[in-house]
Amino acid sequence: MKRLTRRWPAARRLRALLLALGLLGAAVAAQALPSYDEVRRAHRPSDTQVLDRHGELLHTVRTDPSARRGDWLTLDQVSPALRLALLLSEDRRFYEHSGVDWQAVSAAAWGNLWNSRTRGASTLTMQLAGLLDGDWRAGPGGRSVVQKLGQTVAAQVLERHWRKDQILEAYLNLVPFRGELVGLDALSRSLFGKAAHGLDEREAAVAVALLRAPNARLPVLVRRACGVLTELQRLGDPGRAAPDCQALDLWVGAALQRPALEPSRGLAPHFARLALRQQSQGGRALVALKTPLSAPVQRFAVQSLQRQLRELAGRQVEDGAVLVLDNASGEVLAWVGSSGDLSRASEVDAVLAPRQPGSTLKPFLYAQALAEKRLTAASLIDDSAAQLPTASGLYIPQNYDHRFKGWVSVRTALAASLNVPAVRTLTQVTPDAFHRQLLRLGLPLRESGDYFGYSLALGSAEVPLLRLTNAYRVLANGGRFSEPVWQLPGPGTPARAPGPVVLDPRAAWLVGDMLSDAQARGRTFGSDSVLATRFWSAVKTGTSKDMRDNWALGWSARYTVGVWVGNARGQAMREVSGTSGAAPVWAEVMGFLHAHEPSRAPAPPPGLVSTEVRFALPERAQAAGQWPEAPRREWFLQGTEQTRFAVTEPAAQVEGRLSARIAEPAEGTVLALDPDIPPQHQRVLFRASSWPAGSARGSAAARASAGLQWRLDGRAVARGGEWRWLPWPGRHRVQLSDARGQLLHEITLEVRGAGVRAGVDPPGGPTQAPAAALR
Incomplete structure (x- = not known):
């Protein structure tokens, strides 16, 4: 004890x-313990406010999931x-x-x-x-x-x-x-x-x-x-x-029991999340983020899109998107990614979703043909039934209304959005060359031009509204490319250097002049369509295959506006055309932008000339109801101007230049040699598909094809419309040129297997045999 x-x-x-x-x-x-000032400075709301360019609240996004804190x-x-x-x-x-x-x-x-x-x-x-x-x-x-x-x-x-x-x-x-x-x-x-x-x-x-x-x-x-x-x-x-x-x-x-505040609320949900995601890469928490968007423009774009989709409710269409870009700076002024409550896929950002663009690629095709001097704005193209051979069979393009207009000028063909003339133009430019041009414009195409073939002229590829609208902005800026901007530059940020010129400024201006021509547009849309604005603007509509996508894209002196209408889930719309789907929204938004601001037509750049032109058709065409276009004053790239455009029997006397491409074999073909078959029986047929610009096949095409030149791996090997080649193992490049040596088309192919036996023709095959002897 x-x-x-x-x-x-x-x-x-x-x-x-x-x-x-x-x-x-x-x-x-x-x-x-911290001071009062330290505590207040350390306070961070759980929501981040996304502001417009003037500091007005656009959207609020929950960025801290651990707790709900306010201001x-x-x-x-x-x-x-x-x-x-x-x-x-x-x-x-x-x-x-x-x-x-x-x-x-x-x-x-x-x-x-x-x-x-x-x-x-x-x-x-x-x-x-x-x-x-x-x-x-x-x-x-x-x-x-x-x-x-x-x-x-x-x-x-x-x-x-x-x-x-x-x-x-x-x-x-x-x-x-x-x-x-x-x-x-x-x-x-x-x-x-x-x-x-x-x-x-x-x-x-x-x-x-x-x-x-x-x-x-x-x-x-x-x-x-x-x-x-x-x-x-x-x-x-x-x-x-x-x-x-x-x-x-x-x-x-x-x-x-009140429902909790939604994690995202406001006018711009898709853009807000994108902007915050981009900003968060710097690792800095934000209370507010100022963006280039304009709250009044964003609000009006949302209201206009929802109002139009409510009117189309009975036509099986529930989604849409609107994008507004400033031409000079590329700043995003409005970004409407969906129709909101009207959509069953409102989380899908249709500004970034790839969709088939339909006829909205035609302006870039004609711009390339003009820049390469294959066509002029007054060149005549035959809008008639056509059957074009491809590696997978015949390609038969149709117009939207399943009617043909006969002989039309390039101005009319583009403004009225005719399909067959666009496909005929692509046969001159070639799908590969057009594909490269679209890549330069910033359109993210995964496959090659030959993968799409002639259908590329009618928008068979898939592109997002953001990239397509910015490509139209390239037209508005005279062919100069720059990326769209969705972040305001910080203080002291140096000005962006001018982007590269990816399209001939003269061709870009000419395309804008054609797309702003209400009279040329009238063949399809009428003289008083929704596309006509009270100020200068250029606009193009488009509808994809099976009515799944409807577009309207265009620009004014200051703004470029792109609108898409369709269904995020991919269902086809019912009876929705270019002027009844996206175009009314485009017209309303463009009108709002220019309610108090003028838009005047841009001045033509150097290198363009204007002259009076006349058109003539043969009596047979007039008897069938086809009439030449009225005389007018037309613009030309300097050196291509002429005053008369006539169609003779049976071909068009336009510029006389040859349009040709390698019809077969197709790009990327792989050939396998069989050592048990005699070499003479393993020759490969190379065939050109060609005709003079704007004409149907006929004697003129046969005469023109005689001037074609074939080159294999840089070495001239044959002339004419066809050539049979004794294949040799390895990868080869085959080129087709006109009589002046201008490259028209080229493909690559590969030959696998053992080489030919000794004593037969060299790898290049017969080089001097005329075309007739090779058939």
Whole structure:
């Protein structure tokens, strides 16, 4: 027994020593509490605000999933009812004590002694200390003695360095409420759907009741809220009747069942997420992000698209997208990625989704043909039935209305969006060359030109609205390419260098002049279509195969606007044409942009000349109802101008240049040699498909084909429209040129297997045999 009694004083001394050390550590930790300014600067809302170019709020995106925090509120942004309810419920002597309410501490101790219930002794300052330093927060079993003492010291330190209004303000912004809600701003907007300065007595009582037990059951919460509300009302009017707690029960239940704030809300959901994703790559958290978008333009584009889609609701169309670019800077002024609530795939960003562009690729095709001087704006092309041989069979293009217009000029063919003339033009340019041009314009085509073949003229590839609209912006900028901009340059950022010229400026201007010609457009769209604006603009529509996509793209002197209408899920629309689908939205948005801003036609660049032209058709064509176009003044690339364009029997006397391509074999063909078959029986037929520009096949085509030249791996090997080659193992490049040596088309192929036996023709095959002898 003596040995045991000697241990107790030692144990008490050890506990006293540990308590002293704990108090010392608590005191040191309390002195390290942050300042008010540091706490306020460190506050980050859980949502990031995406602003337009003028600072107007466009969209709000949840960027912190750990908690829902709102903006930092100053005391003048908090309703007086809430401030009064907080002090009545949590800290009546807040403005009297110096961090610790010793009267409340004494009352709490006396109540614990006699097992009676009293109000807690923890002041708002002590609670704030626990919010600022996790060491003072209560654990599952409550606070330890050291934590309580440390919290007491920390509260007094706060009172010495912070003002009372700063303590109250910080507490309201940092205190956790129900669920994930932290701070009064998040609670007010989520639970009551209003800002904190508008909270009334009933809402203030519920908010304060949530502080004691944020996740308490509804009856407990209502009982506490009713008590606070009763005190508030008696303080303001002692004779006022007690509140109806039963009605409060129903109201609180409804408030707690309010749906949580959506993680993304506003005008530009798709663009906001894209902009924040780009910005977050720098690793810096943002409270607000300023973007080049214009809130008025974005708002109008959303409304216009939704209004148009509601009108098309009975035609099986529910999705759409709108993009507006500034011509000079490339800045995105509007980005509408979907129709929102009207869509069952609203999360799909149709500005970035690849879709078939239909006829909207034609302007780039004609621009290339003009730049290469294969055609002029007045050249005549036969819009009639055509059957074009391809590696997979005959390609038979059709016009949208399944009617042919006969002989038309290039101006009419482009403005009226005729399909057959576009395909005939592609036979001159060749799919490979056109494919390379589209790549230079920034269109992300995965497959080669030969993969698409002649259908590339009619938009069989898939491109996103963003890239297609920017390609039209290249036309607006005279053939100069630059990337679209969706981030505003920071202070001191150097100006962007001018982009490369990827298209002849003269051809780009000519295409814009043709697409702005309402008279030329009338053959298909009529003289008073929705495409006609009261100011200068150039526009092109397009519809993809099976009516799955409808487009309208065009530009004015300052803006380029692209619109897509269709279904994100891929279903075909019903009876939706270029002028009834996307074009009305394009016209409305363009009209809004130029409501108070003029748009004048651009001046022609150097190298263009204008002259009067006349057209003539043979009597047989006129007897069939085809009439030549009226005389007019036309623009030409210098050196290509002429005054008369006539069609003779049976071909067009246009420019007399040859259009040709290698019809067979196809690009990328792989040939396998069989050593058991005589070499003479393994010759490969190379055949050219050619005719003079704008004409049907006939004697002129036969005469022109005689001037074709074939080259194998850079060496001339044959002339004429056909050539039979004795294959040799390896990879080879075959080129087809005209009589002047200008390259028309080229392909690559591979030959596998053993070589031919000795004593036969060399690898190049017979080089001097005339075409007739090779057939």
